[in-house]
Amino acid sequence: MSTARQDVATLGSGWNKVLLNYALAMRELDKLPITDRNSWKFLGAIHGFDRQLWIDENVLGEDDPVPKDLTNYTYGSQCQHGSWYFLSWHRGYVYAFEAIVAAKVKELTGDDWALPYWNYLNSSNPDARRVPDAFLVETLPDGSPNPLSKYPRRQGLTRLRPGPRDAFSLAAMEENDFQVGNDGSIGFGGGVTGDFVQFARWTGDLENNPHNTVHRLIGGDQGFMANPYLAGLDPIFWLHHCNIDRLWEAWMSTPGKTMVRDPRWLNGPADRTFIMPVPGGGVAGMKFSGRDTLKDGKLHRSYADLSIGTGVTPGAEAVARVKMGAPDQQSIEPIGANAAAVRVGGAPVRTQVDLDQQATTAGIAAMGAMEPGKEVTRLYLALESVRGSAPSPLLEVYVNLPEGVDPQLHPECHAGSLTLFGLNVASRPDGGHGGNGLGYTIDITDLAQRLTDAGDFDPNHLRVTLVPGEQISEAKPVTVDRISVLKRSGVVS
Structure with a gap:
């Protein structure tokens, strides 16, 4: 996956090649049973899984077998929130997902593929908040059902529509420190925890906004994106998280920002290793820690641009808030x-x-x-x-x-x-x-x-x-x- 990730708005309107290949791969992965670690359902369950809810939402059948490695907390319900692991864990999640989809695209079409990002905070693009058309139409170019619009979202959703006081901004990018204080209650990245906690105590600035805000604006009352147990099933989840990951990368690339170097973050969590499936569903899976997600780590990916819609210019110091020391x-x-x-x-x-x-x-x-x-x-x-x-x-x-x-x-x-x-x-x-x-x-x-x-x-x-x-x-x-x-x-x- 040497190709840099691209802004979906720059790939062409409608069914551009990248989104069509995404849909074709998703359709095949969605046919696989949840017992297959490369299946769409297994990948979604890594973020959050509630068997009865999935049955109620017709994602699973009453008699569908569920693999033990989803229910014994090896793979299932791993997502890190309210924690300084929020960004590192999701980087690993997006990386593994991209690799599996790219392998399926290669198998189906022979094309190379990289996950695009949705740059919804690009103030220079009047359509930045519009949901890409490929996620809205009912059919693929050949007239078959469109898997990218399969799972429910906010009723009538065509673009992100925050209210008059509803936060939707890049204010998080103004924070200079990933984590401040013993508990991380203040900072860009989230609360300090040495162990695995799916939902911990303190929400970091970037997770709060735009991450959380976009989930609700897409999901509304009934859509899957609004619920952690279902969010990973919506294919637009991945473009959203690709952009969140890009914002983190842009923040880290900006002089004046202080990234955490605490061994607990670099090597953690202490009690449970993060693990992701690999293409083909190999038994060993891919284990990783925070260290693996940094620029010299095995899970680091590049982006076509880190300036547009990020509020910072990597390489140029931009301290919007006064420096307060280390x-x-x-x-x-x-x-x-x-x-x-x-x-x-x-x-x-x-x-x-x-x-x-x-x-x-x-x-x-x-x-x-x-x-x-x-x-x-x-x-x-x-x-x-x-x-x-x-x-x-x-x-x-x-x-x-x-x-x-x-x-x-x-x-x-x-x-x-x-x-x-x-x-x-x-x-x-x-x-x-x-x-x-x-x-x-x-x-x-x-x-x-x-x-x-x-x-x-x-x-x-x-x-x-x-x-x-x-x-x-x-x-x-x-x-x-x-x-x-x-x-x-x-x-x-």
């Missing part, structure tokens, strides 16, 4: 929290975060520091142990929103939008993660500065309002165990 020289300090868990159902819910006045005042004073050697701070809102039964609910977060007003009319108070992708999996008490839920941090530094300038930032407390979006209702509420404010401190360098 990650291990920075500190993260909780400076306040609310008093009780919050339940969000069919209406907005308000809670108060009580702050340490002295620490908050000092943090606010240092937010805008730019002079080298001076202490500089950033403030974050942390939502901990978020739980619920919906697969990808949308939660809007506001700070110091006036009481009794329509949140949509006060964008100046909007702190961020969270797509809680995989909340159903992370909240299952019988899962490997013990139903601990997910955690998110939102950078509110700029918002805090605006509120301070307007005289509406009380160093004693913040008013936080959680507004339910799609997939949240009285029947399917979301609970947040704790909302706190974190102060990140460093020295301008």
